[in-house]
């Protein structure tokens with residue numbers, strides 16, 4: 421038995437290619453798809469993010485991969501903050517090591 425893609429209603433009596441039970445459910449499903457696509461876009465590195473992570477990899481190869489995973493999990497919006505935090509922690513550690 422086929423059921424609506426938005427709620428638990430059956431699609432009995434609907435066209436064989438129907439995916440939703442009502443226009444409201446169809447709209448809800450469309451909104452969900454748009455939101456999911458936007459979330460997916462967030463989960464890839466932007467060109468700017470790629471450049472930052474590559475720069476980071478030049479200094480801290482082991483850390484860059486973890487930072488990239490962090491960005492992929494938390495969204496591209498956090499790219500600059502994540503790379504900036506690691507770089508400032510790195511330069512602080514270097515200054516400490518110099519003493």
Ligand SMILES: [Zn+2]
Pocket residue numbers: 424425426427428429440441442445
């Ligand atoms: Zn429905």
